[in-house]
Amino acid sequence: MSDLERALRDPGAAAFDLDRWSTTLAERASAAGLVDVAHAGYDSPLGQLTIYVTDRGLVRLAYPGEPLDDQLAELAAVISPRIMRAPQRTDAVRRQLDEYFAGERRAFEVAVDWRLIRGFAERVLRVTSRIPFGRVSTYRDVAAEAGSPRAFRAAGNALGSNPIPIVVPCHRVLHASGGLGGYAGGLERKRYLLDLESHGTG
């Protein structure tokens, strides 16, 4: 190797902190309106959730164990591929989740972006979003109110694939027999949420 080639290997030292640099990029891009889906992790009593927001509102709340790549791929396909980690955009949701888990909040006041949900599932989840804190309903009643009394199985599927659990409170829907039914985040979590809400708030 010649001296020239050796010199060409050294353009000068420059440390590069990718995390810090990409935080700056996400802030600049958000300010310029170039981030269509912003996300951030949230440490909850139910494990680390991932919050996704768009300019319309909360679009997805993911439990741990749901593969991150699948979440991102779905959002990229349905909403926009301009997805970045931008924690400050999720602040309002995080604050309300803090209050909810502390037993200090009964209703979420965040706009919901329903674009990941379509058709009958959207009707079911909109009905579900109106079940008040501390109350429960049944798959059959939710199906009926969504317009198809006999479609309780389809209602169950819609609730099972709720993209915004906790905030759209699918945990408040139980079997008519009184059984817990199912829960995408696992029955442990459903029990935890029902228990949290049965103690009410001051």
Add this chain to the structure above:
Amino acid sequence: MIVRLPPFEQLVDAHAHELHRFLVGLVGAADAEDCLQETYMSALRAYPRLEHSDNLRAWLYTIAQRKATDLVRRRIRRPTSALDGVEPTAPPTPEPADERLWARVRALPGKQRAAIVQRFVLDLAYDQIGARMGISEEAARQNVSTGLRRLRREVAS
């Protein structure tokens, strides 16, 4: 036709590090981070309108090189602030590099400049350089050797 584009942040995670190094070669250590920000901001602006996702890395390289060229041109038009008696605002970065040599590299034609930096700074093979520049392995080799010849001539004179 529906284009499946990966989530943009994956482009950051996968390529920002390498592109930073590329830009250190093209514009110097002090300006590389800002130039990389400009690169990704431009990419983000254009991203939803991309018509295919075949070679996103080459696309980013093209933008980075354009941003680097803009920066170098701006500097030539408006000579260094040191001459105006004003200190540059960039943080002091240790630059033990051979500044005269790098000024010559930055004056090379675009393709030669990019190929030289990828060959020596990034230590890439010619087929890898070709993939990043959207040219053949042979063309990548040509660009490196032509650039080297020119640099040798200039260094000798």
